[in-house]
Amino acid sequence: MVRPRKQINLNPQEPDLANVVATLQRQLLEQQLETNRLREQVARLNQIPQANEEPLQDNPVPPVAPQVPEVRQGVPRNVEVPLVPEGIQANPPLVREDLLFERFRRMKAPEFEGTTDPLEADNWLIDIQVILDFMGITEREKVLCASFALKKDARHWWMTVQMRKDVAAMSWQDFVAEFRMMYYNSEILAAQQDEFTSMKQGSMTVLEAVKKFEQLARLCPELIPNETAKVRRMMxxxxxxxxxxVSAGSSPPTQVSDCISRAIRAEYWINQDKEARAQIFKAKKEEKTVVKQFQPRQNQESYPKGQINNSGQNSKQFGKNKRKGNAIGQ
Incomplete structure (x- = not known):
């Protein structure tokens, strides 16, 4: 019995050429960075003379051509792998900035288009600073990434800053100062400070009031320089x-967290007392309604049909007759 032969697939699935080329280019950039780093180390070692040895002569370090990994599996023969010519070297700062912006994009940093609300501007500044601190980059790189996230009106503002400032030498603190000068309007801040000093809880819950209190407090830290002043203002x-x-007892709160927790407990028991009183009032009201509905039925059932309770009228008539008799007797 003849066994059937296995059919050989003569048309294997071709790989995705775009992904292969992108992989090769990324590997090439990484090798270029590593090559430049090794060159800098070799140059520093050549500049430092060793002990009991004559200083090395200034011989140029022969350039090391970047090696492209041999990736042939799955690549068709007619596809040419892009190579960097030997006489051309990549620019390391540009390569580093490209990788930096790629990392920054992956962090999904929020964009900023400009606003007239200082709270919104402050929220963006806090969010972007958390991301930049997590990335662990330099001061100049923080400025580059933050300016990359500016869009529309904020981008036009940054272009005016570039015309009057040397942004290449700008530190992160300088960027924050410029940003606050633009988006923390003095008149708006003055209005926010007035609202903070006159703020009352009103119909808000404790948590809602504390949230708004903290938002306003961020814009006027000079009004609450320490924990004690903040607790006093919150009270x-x-x-x-x-x-x-909250202030009852021999030890009033001295920390904000303690003050908030006491206020939440006080609000809970006050609401419980209000609910209990409301239930008692509702029960009394329902009881009065039932009594009023039962009273007319009882009066109608006391007299037969066709008879009317004229006790009130008879008493009035008796009073009139008595007064009339007294007048005749006189």
Missing amino acids: KMFRTDIAKQ
Whole structure:
């Protein structure tokens, strides 16, 4: 019995050429960076003379051509792998900036288009600073990444900064100062400070009031220079019934966290007391309604049909007759 032969697939699936070329280019850039780093190390070693040895002569270090990895599996023969000519060297700063921006994109940093709300601007500045600190980059690179996230009106503002400042030598603190000068308007900040000093809890819950309190406090730190001043300002913000319970006892709160936790507990028990009183009032109201509905039925059932309760009218008539008799007797 003749076994059937296995059919050989003469048309294997061709690989994705774009992915292969992109992989090769990325590997080439990484090798170029490594090559430049090795050159700098060799140059530094040549400049430092060793002990008991004559200083080395200034012989140029022969250039090391970047080696492209041999990737032939899955690549068709008619595809040429891009190579860098021997006489041309890549620019390391540009390569580093490309890799830096690629890392920054992966962090999904928020974009900023400009605003008239200082709270919104401050939120963006905090978010972007957290990302930049996590990346562990230099001051100049922080400025590059932050300016890359500016869009629309904010991008036009940054272009004006570039015309009057040397942004290449700008530190991150300089960028923050320029940003706050633009988006922390003095008039808006003054209005925010007035709102902060006169803020009251009102109908808000404790958590809602504390959230708004913290937002306004970020824009006027000079009004609450320490923890004690912040607790005192927060106590004035709470409702009177809550503030009384928070400050009750021999040890009033000295920390913000303690003040907030006491206010939450006080609000809970105040709401519980209000609910209990509301239930009692509702029960009494329902009881009065039932009594009013039952009273007319009882009066109608006391007299037969066709008879009317004229007791009130009879008493009035008796009073009139009595007064009339007294007048005749006189």
